[in-house]
Amino acid sequence: MSNTKNTKPISRRNFIATTGVLATGTIFANPIHSFFEESSGKKVRLALVGTGKRGTGMFGETLVKRYSDYVEFVGLSDKNIGRLKYAQKYIGADCPIFTDFEEMMRTTKPDVLVVTTTDSTHDTFIIKGMEMGANIISEKPMTTDEHKCQAILDAEKRTGKKVTVTFNYRYAPYKMKIKELLMEKRVGDIVSVDFHWYLNTYHGASYFRRWHGERKNSGTLLVHKSTHHFDLLNWWLDSEPEMVFALGDLEFYGKNNSFRSKRCLGCEFKSECGDYYYDIKTSPHNMKLYVENEKYDGYIHDGCIWRENIDIYDKMSLQIKHANNVLTNYSLTTYSPYEGFRISFNGTKGRIEAWEGIPWQNKKRDQRLVYEAEMSQKKDAKTEKYDPIMVMDNFGDYEEIRVPHYSGGHGGGDSRLLNYLFINPDAPDPLGLNAGTRDGSMSILTGIAARNSIESKKPIFVNDLTDLTPRAKKR
Ligand SMILES: NC(=O)c1ccc[n+]([C@@H]2O[C@H](COP(=O)([O-])OP(=O)(O)OC[C@H]3O[C@@H](n4cnc5c(N)ncnc54)[C@H](O)[C@@H]3O)[C@@H](O)[C@H]2O)c1
Known part of the structure; x- marks a missing residue:
């Protein structure tokens, strides 16, 4: 049924070997820890809602085939009974299926609920899931507007349960190396950032074919897609966004x-x-x-990209001021010849430049296959290739830092995230990789502020959106 050849379960020993690269420094409190405390050392009992691509893939088949020593599915739920039945077979989970979410929660009483439904429905399952006794692992974006965001924050406080938001991009070794360089202040204090993300004409167009093309489902790509980028930015800078001014339009699709x-x-x-x-x-x-x-x-996965009801932006440009006074210029392009990004951190002592996917700076790739590779759950392994980061000192020379290239989904981020979530949630986390509702909120609030700014033609203060006040770690 599945194409995945990689069926070997992961051992704890393997896990430690693959994460050794960063296992130094302080142990940070891990929000995931409580799952394991509550399951008293037994397998974590998982329920999952949303058996689509992500639910059957990274959080379905991969968990059953590679993490079955640590987790077991007790229930699967989706509103589409046909997809749910197919998903159960594809995932290979020996558990009951439910079109009624609350019935699943009531009868299976999971330790953890995994939420992989469409973005605008996450809040319903996150909140109900906590109210019905589970801790939550939610796919990004945590939700799609500021009111739902506040409701999730309130529910987490009220129920005493925990939400983890799965920011897999953080877990890619290339992104982690950038974080390390910034933490050690390799180029001094960062004062400004240029950050530009390019979706190629295959992957970019795919958003306009699917449910993502309507803002009522995705909150626009400023929330659905840029949540990854804004989260990376907040995490890299150790600061939260304070003010956003944005421009955007729909002028191609x-x-x-x-x-x-x-x-x-x-x-x-x-x-x-x-x-x-x-x-x-x-x-x-x-x-x-x-x-x-x-x-x-009635959901159509290959919808026309020229449909009249598409109402998200296809070009977006933001200025962001963070609480630590770092100023960022960010853009998202949705019909680029290649898929990748460029980022530059301007510091008081120099500059860091990093990029991914630029054909003449990296290996040329078949652009049609880039998205498939990103979503692939094939074995994550170090390859012969490396990805460079350039570090330049003011009045000095430049240094090329070579980061080994990993073959797994999302630059090796998917497998590392699953390892942290399910095998060893108490592993040292010196880079602060694990993310809860505060990080989940701050990344979407940047996009929500940008959306509000485009509509009002005014700068938006993140402080005004929920009861969270943006803060920065001391420089
Ligand atoms: N972190 C990543 O890199 C990454 C990659 C892909 C997708 N995602 C996220 O995963 C989530 C799912 O994306 P996908 O690509 O699998 O989408 P999908 O369309 O393949 O699957 C979504 C599923 O949710 C179900 N659903 C929708 N509303 C529901 C409801 N009210 N009740 C029950 N089921 C409902 C649908 O029937 C469908 O099966 C999204 O939030 C997306 O942002 C994250």
Whole structure:
């Protein structure tokens, strides 16, 4: 059923060997620890809601095949019964399935609920899940607006339960190396940042085909996608965003084209659309997960990227002032020839430049396969390749720092995150990798502030959005 060849469960010994690189420094309090305390050393009893791509992949099949010594599924839930039945087989979980979420919580009483539904529904399951006795592991973005965000913060306080937000990008060795350099103040105090993220025409377009294209589902890409980038920024800078001014528009996808259809499958404009046409039949998994189950909920996974009801931005530009006075210029592009990012940290003693995916600075990649590789749950291993970070000293020379390139999903971030979550939640966390609701809030609040700013044409203060006051760690 699955393509994953990597079925060997992970041993604790392997885990320690693969994380040794960063195992120095202070032990930080780990919000995940309480899961294990409550399960008193036994396997963690997991329930999962949202059996789509992420729920069947990283949090489904991968957990069953590689983490079954540590976790067991006690229930799976989705509103789409067809997808749920397929997912149960695909994941290989020997547990009951439920279209009624509360019935699952009541009858299975999980230690931990994994939330992998569409973004705008996370709040319902996070809050109800805690109220019904579980700790929560939620996919990013934690939620999609400031009111839902506040409700999650309140529910966490009220119930005494814990929410972990799975910021897998933090766990990629390249991102961790940047964090290390910043923590050791390699270029002094950081004063400003240039940060630009490019989605290629395959991956970028895919957001406009799927539910993400409507802000009622995703909160726009400023929330759905940029939450990763804003979280990295807050974590790297050890500071929270204070003020955001943003511009954005929809001027390529959606209503901007002269022709449109409902979906790619069977579309009469296939040849006019050229490489923007997506043939869902090339993915048997997507056919089984989505197309064969459209009859239950009407959801179309290969929707037309020129649909009139697309209402998210396709170009976005932000200025962000952090609580530690760092000023950031950030942009997100959704129809770029390549997938990647560039970031520069300007410090009082020099400058750090980092990038990923730039074809003439990295290995040339088949852009069509980049997204597949990002989502792949294949074995994470050190490769022969490396990714450079350039460090320049004022009045001095430059140094190239070579970070080993890892082959697993999201630059090796997915497997490292799962290891921390499920194998050894008490491992030292000197880089502060684990993220709770405060980090989950601050990353989305940047995007929500940007959305409000685009609409009001005014700067937005993050302080005004929830009861959280942005703060910075002392320099
Ligand atoms: N961290 C990452 O790198 C990463 C990567 C991909 C997806 N994600 C996140 O994972 C989540 C799921 O994304 P996906 O790509 O798997 O989407 P998907 O469309 O494949 O799956 C979403 C599932 O949620 C179900 N669902 C929606 N509303 C529901 C409701 N009210 N009750 C029960 N089930 C409901 C749908 O039926 C579907 O099966 C999203 O929040 C997304 O942001 C994170």
